[in-house]
Amino acid sequence: VRLTPVRVVLAVGLLAIAVAAVVVLLQQEPRRAGTNLTADRGYVLALPPGQQLCEPGELLPGDTGALRLDASAGGLPGPRLSATLSAPGGPVSAGQIGGGWHAGLIVIPVRRVAQTRSAATVCVRNLGSHQVLFGGSAPDSSFFISIAGRPVSGRLRIEYLRPGRESWLALVPNLAHRFSLAKSDLVRHWAAAAALLLMLLAVGLATRAMLNEERSP
Amino acid sequence: VSAIGRLLRRVPRVAWLCALVALANGLAWSLIVPPFEVPDENAHYAYVQQVAERGTLPRQVAPEGSLSPAEDQILSALLTFGVVGHRDNPAPDTQVQQQVIDRIAKQNLTALGSGDALTATANPPLYYALQAIPFKLTPSGKVLDKLQAMRGLSALMGALTVLLVFMFLRELLPGSSWAWPTGALVVAFQPMFGFMSGGVNNDDLLYLMSAGVLWALARGFRRGLTPANGALIGAFLGVGLISKLTLLGFIPAVALAVAVLARRTWAEDRRATARGVAWAAGLSLGPIAIYLLLNHLVWNRTAIPGGVGAATAAPGRVFSTAEELSHIWQLFLPRLWMRPQFSSYPLWETWFKGLVGRFGWVDYDFPAWVYQVARAIGLLVCALAVAELWRARKALRRRLGELAVYALAIVGLCVEIGVESYRSLVTNQGVFEQARYLLPLLCLYAAIAALAVRFGGRRWGPALGALLVVLAIGHDLFAQAITISRYYA
Numbered sequence: 252v253r254l255t256p257v258r259v260v261l262a263v264g265l266l267a268i269a270v271a272a273v274v275v276l277l278q279q280e281p282r283r284a285g286t287n288l289t290a291d292r293g294y295v296l297a298l299p300p301g302q303q304l305c306e307p308g309e310l311l312p313g314d315t316g317a318l319r320l321d322a323s324a325g326g327l328p329g330p331r332l333s334a335t336l337s338a339p340g341g342p343v344s345a346g347q348i349g350g351g352w353h354a355g356l357i358v359i360p361v362r363r364v365a366q367t368r369s370a371a372t373v374c375v376r377n378l379g380s381h382q383v384l385f386g387g388s389a390p391d392s393s394f395f396i397s398i399a400g401r402p403v404s405g406r407l408r409i410e411y412l413r414p415g416r417e418s419w420l421a422l423v424p425n426l427a428h429r430f431s432l433a434k435s436d437l438v439r440h441w442a443a444a445a446a447l448l449l450m451l452l453a454v455g456l457a458t459r460a461m462l463n464e465e466r467s468p
Numbered sequence: 469v470s471a472i473g474r475l476l477r478r479v480p481r482v483a484w485l486c487a488l489v490a491l492a493n494g495l496a497w498s499l500i501v502p503p504f505e506v507p508d509e510n511a512h513y514a515y516v517q518q519v520a521e522r523g524t525l526p527r528q529v530a531p532e533g534s535l536s537p538a539e540d541q542i543l544s545a546l547l548t549f550g551v552v553g554h555r556d557n558p559a560p561d562t563q564v565q566q567q568v569i570d571r572i573a574k575q576n577l578t579a580l581g582s583g584d585a586l587t588a589t590a591n592p593p594l595y596y597a598l599q600a601i602p603f604k605l606t607p608s609g610k611v612l613d614k615l616q617a618m619r620g621l622s623a624l625m626g627a628l629t630v631l632l633v634f635m636f637l638r639e640l641l642p643g644s645s646w647a648w649p650t651g652a653l654v655v656a657f658q659p660m661f662g663f664m665s666g667g668v669n670n671d672d673l674l675y676l677m678s679a680g681v682l683w684a685l686a687r688g689f690r691r692g693l694t695p696a697n698g699a700l701i702g703a704f705l706g707v708g709l710i711s712k713l714t715l716l717g718f719i720p721a722v723a724l725a726v727a728v729l730a731r732r733t734w735a736e737d738r739r740a741t742a743r744g745v746a747w748a749a750g751l752s753l754g755p756i757a758i759y760l761l762l763n764h765l766v767w768n769r770t771a772i773p774g775g776v777g778a779a780t781a782a783p784g785r786v787f788s789t790a791e792e793l794s795h796i797w798q799l800f801l802p803r804l805w806m807r808p809q810f811s812s813y814p815l816w817e818t819w820f821k822g823l824v825g826r827f828g829w830v831d832y833d834f835p836a837w838v839y840q841v842a843r844a845i846g847l848l849v850c851a852l853a854v855a856e857l858w859r860a861r862k863a864l865r866r867r868l869g870e871l872a873v874y875a876l877a878i879v880g881l882c883v884e885i886g887v888e889s890y891r892s893l894v895t896n897q898g899v900f901e902q903a904r905y906l907l908p909l910l911c912l913y914a915a916i917a918a919l920a921v922r923f924g925g926r927r928w929g930p931a932l933g934a935l936l937v938v939l940a941i942g943h944d945l946f947a948q949a950i951t952i953s954r955y956y957a
Contacts, residue, residue, distance in 0.1 A: 256928070256934075257931050259931075260935050260938065261934050261937075264935065264938030265938060267942075272949075282957065283558070283957060285561050285562060286558065288551070288554070291556070310562060312561065312562050367564050410556070426957065430952075432559070432561060432562070433546055433560040433565065433566060433612075434499075434503065435503070435610070435615065436573075436608070436610065436613060437613050437616055437617070442499040443499075445495075446496045446499040449493070449496040450948070452492045453489045453493045453496070453656075453657075457485075457486075457489045457657070457941065460649045460653060461649060461653070461930070461933065461934050463482050464482055464645060464646045
């Protein structure tokens with residue numbers, strides 16, 4: 252194969268893209284199992300010390316290993332918080348975060364939830380001595396939660412995280428599964444593979460077009 | 469038919485390859501982006517549904533009517549409005565949610581709605597009439613199956629757009645065949661174009677027709693205003709106008725082009741020139757005239773619903789011509805002494821960053837550094853293109869009329885977008901402008917890339933072209949990666 256400038260550029264460029272893709276695929280981060288699709292409109296839900304906030308009607312995704320919440324203790328170090336997750340059959344999981352956290356996204360690790368559970372209830376208890384504010388949507392005409400036993404119109408935003416840190420590569424089977432959901436039955440079971448093949452085809456054809464035209468006058 | 473066959477046979481093989489690249493890319497995007505996550509896809513689907521199921525055009529229903537039980541229930545099951553606009557909310561990702569979708573699909577709900585198609589209601593019908601074909605041909609009655617089939621047709625329109633972009637470059641730069649695929653492929657891998665090609669939106673037909681107009685104009689400038697070329701110009705403009713009224717912005721450029729071309733050939737062959745002008749004018753105006761008549765006589769809609777003309781200002785707002793002119797200026801250019809109308813700088817925030825990539829219902833984008841890198845690359849490519857124009861200034865002087873036409877196409881489109889933007893602001897305080905509205909200028913985007921490559925000459929140009937194509941591929945794949953991360957991670 253004769254090395255021409257076009258071939259060198261294409262080979263080096265496509266190799267660089269492939270290397271970048273591998274680097275991204277190997278990055279390890281906490282990954283999401285799901286969310287409750289609630290907008291975080293700021294710190295709108297206040298949980299007094301020693302009290303509990305319970306949010307019913309949650310769809311608890313399988314593989315949940317932690318809850319990510321937006322929380323603030325009003326400039327003070329955050330108090331200890333505990334979380335309990337229950338479904339119609341009884342308790343499902345629980346966990347807690349120690350005191351001293353700072354305002355922003357906090358992660359409360361819980362025991363891994365293997366299966367998806369509908370109609371679950373997530374409760375968060377403030378084990379400290381001062382109030383904690385949570386991010387969510389309130390008032391929210393469609394939802395009621397309970398705070399200190401009283402109904403409140405609103406909803407806490409919850410992100411369900413998978414246990415530990417994972418690379419995109421490790422997550423590929425899950426991504427492929429999620430890719431197969433909520434799509435046309437005509438494509439859903441092969442959409443991920445087809446998208447990959449189509450992009451390989453596009454890149455292959457583009458390379459061929461550039462090599463073809465290299466020889467043109 | 470045989471003339472079309474001959475024309476198609478004259479299309480170079482490499483042009484088909486570029487079109488296939490765009491088709492593959494558009495289809496990939498159609499699979500990656502979840503249903504109804506392309507801007508206003510619910511409204512465009514509703515329009516097609518109305519055309520296919522009732523054989524009529526949609527009409528405004530106040531208060532906003534239901535689209536149809538079938539579509540409304542699926543939109544609800546997909547949690548569409550919990551995902552749209554909320555970049556932290558993924559698409560449905562559990563089997564439980566899939567079961568809800570399956571249950572609704574099995575209910576065989578009616579596809580007959582109130583007749584409202586929301587933001588799409590006022591659009592002309594051509595795109596929707598074409599999309600009614602895959603809608604009707606899809607054997608299942610399921611909304612998601614029909615939507616996917618319609619997305620396939622949009623991807624095909626994207627492929628044909630790239631074919632026309634290639635043909636435009638072939639007419640524009642006849643001596644530089646190695647620069648044509650660069651321009652066409654840079655468009656084929658343009659992520660915003662790929663994203664739109666993978667969705668149901670009448671912009672897809674608008675892009676195709678705009679590329680057709682610019683190709684026909686370039687062909688006219690190279691080969692003269694023959695009756696056939698006049699017909700091509702008129703047909704693309706006329707059909708484009710009943711695809712989306714945005715193409716009104718091209719009318720001044722087309723009028724100037726026809727005038728310049730007619731002046732050139734008038735002395736040589738008056739009869740052929742007159743026929744060329746007549747074809748251009750007749751085919752440009754014919755479809756829109758028929759559309760206006762049908763609106764008035766058959767569909768009982770206002771002349772150009774939502775298109776041009778006066779609109780009622782929101783309480784506390786008044787239309788002001790001076791403010792409108794200032795609005796249009798500031799939408800694309802530095803503010804100068806004018807009273808500020810935007811909180812950000814639209815040229816950078818809306819147009820540049822939007823074209824580099826802002827996807828979904830304008831709810832997710834690249835990390836900030838990508839736009840900085842894109843600016844550096846964009847400036848370099850533009851500098852090379854300008855340098856090439858300077859180098860070829862003698863030839864350019866002979867083609868100033870043609871250059872003025874392309875410049876007027878840009879100005880016309882910008883003014884049209886600016887007028888719509890101002891109307892939207894005054895009538896409902898809404899933000900209208902999105903970068904995808906500039907994609908009717910894809911041919912000129914490709915021309916900048918091709919000119920930059922041409923600057924490299926026969927020796928280095930092809931390598932420079934390969935570099936631009938590789939960058940475009942990387943850009944597109946990165947856009948798909950953030951899309952997958954946005955909806956599925």
